Amino acid sequence: MRVVFPYLTHQRLIILLISVTLLSLSPMELQITRKTEVVIYVEKKLETYFIIAIFVSSTWIWNARLKIPYQSLFQISRMFHQKCARLPRVIHVNHHDHRVSYKYPLGPGEWRCGVCWEEIDWSYGAYSCSLCPNYAIHSLCATRKDVWDGKELDGVPEEVEDIEPFKRNDDNTITHFAHEHNLSLHNDDEESSLCGACVHPIGSYTFYKCSKSYCGFFLHERCANLATKKRHFLSPQPLDLSLQWIPYVLGRCRACRQMFSEGFIYNSYRDKFDLLCSSITVPFIHGSHDHHLLYYKLRYGQVKTCQNCGIDETEVLGCSKCNYYLDFCCATLPKTVMLPRYDDHPLTLCYGDENASGKYWCDICERETNPKTWFYTCKDCGVTFHILCVVGDIRYAKPGGKINGDYELLANNSSSRPLCSTCHCRCPGPFILNKERNNIFFCSYYCLGLSREHAYSSVDVCPPWAI
């Protein structure tokens, strides 16, 4: 076993040595680097501990047997925090792009932890980045299971990761990993075409277009530039960019729990995240709260309630001082949405008013909206809309997209909106689900799910997901 401790007084060195010996109860070798390398051998015989040799810079400076009484060994070892002695020296955490290394003491300065955003006492040990002079993390925050992948990188050479998503062929054309044909750069009129990555309209942004006209594949320039690998607080393992395309494989974002059709996702070997959730950085500024929000992954059995939708979640963004929490679904709602079928102006997200009174109605489903919770509104026309009537509950939705293989997404834009097979209301959302082009429609993934759980389910509230 090898323990490296970068800064030690002679006294602490001895304490460290003794405490580690006590823990492992076997002869061992300790290598401790300060400015000189110190190697100490300890042996245990019949409950008695002996320092048998000390090397400093490979020179043998101790060759007697030094007896350490068990009682003092026990007392001294308690003085030394056992966890600290085992801290890894160099690690890669998911909150930062570069490796961080343990430094004791951290050194004078005003430090704020990059994970919990609380102050760090510089006289203690902490992790810092050699490239970013102001970046540091508490040692307990850096070694949390949801922050660190458990790999010690001391002595492991740093590889330059290839995160380029495309090969540039000339000034104007690229070969992107997500598409088989070359793409070329444009800024002409393709406003309503959908980007193959974020599945939003191209709008007025610069974009790449497939060179084969029959293909109809587009990417926003900024979406084409998304790195193929990144670190994110949602996963201790690095995430890979890929195209969600296998129609029979369930596509669901672990953070917001929403289903998605085809588009770019970031995934680890076990989890998938849509581009909205995986683009959040902390501290997160959200229009609904005055203070920044941090990421909380709660212990087993604990939950926090989303301030908007009231759903209990184990992963939230929140301000613990104010007990204000949002789930990822609500935290990533778009601030403005265009819904030309109902209003000519952009609709804006309103965060509700505790003191609001009076009755408001959703212009889409014609049911009451609750002015104390979030809703979309058009300030010019004074109309209100339920959140889910505006955005639906499926991400990356596009006409012709598939969910669970045999359910096709259709734009809900015919003059008479179909009735949902589960809730029997006129489907309010922007998309409806249709099974194999027969006449069975669902207004939402929510209602599709209900119909599968109970074959003849029927709910009275209409639409049940927009309360």
Ligand SMILES: [Zn+2]
């Ligand atoms: Zn911290």
Ligand SMILES: [Zn+2]
């Ligand atoms: Zn850095």
Ligand SMILES: [Zn+2]
């Ligand atoms: Zn895009």
Ligand SMILES: [Zn+2]
């Ligand atoms: Zn998500």
Ligand SMILES: [Zn+2]
């Ligand atoms: Zn919510």
Ligand SMILES: [Zn+2]
């Ligand atoms: Zn707050």
Ligand SMILES: [Zn+2]
């Ligand atoms: Zn509505």
Ligand SMILES: [Zn+2]
């Ligand atoms: Zn329904």
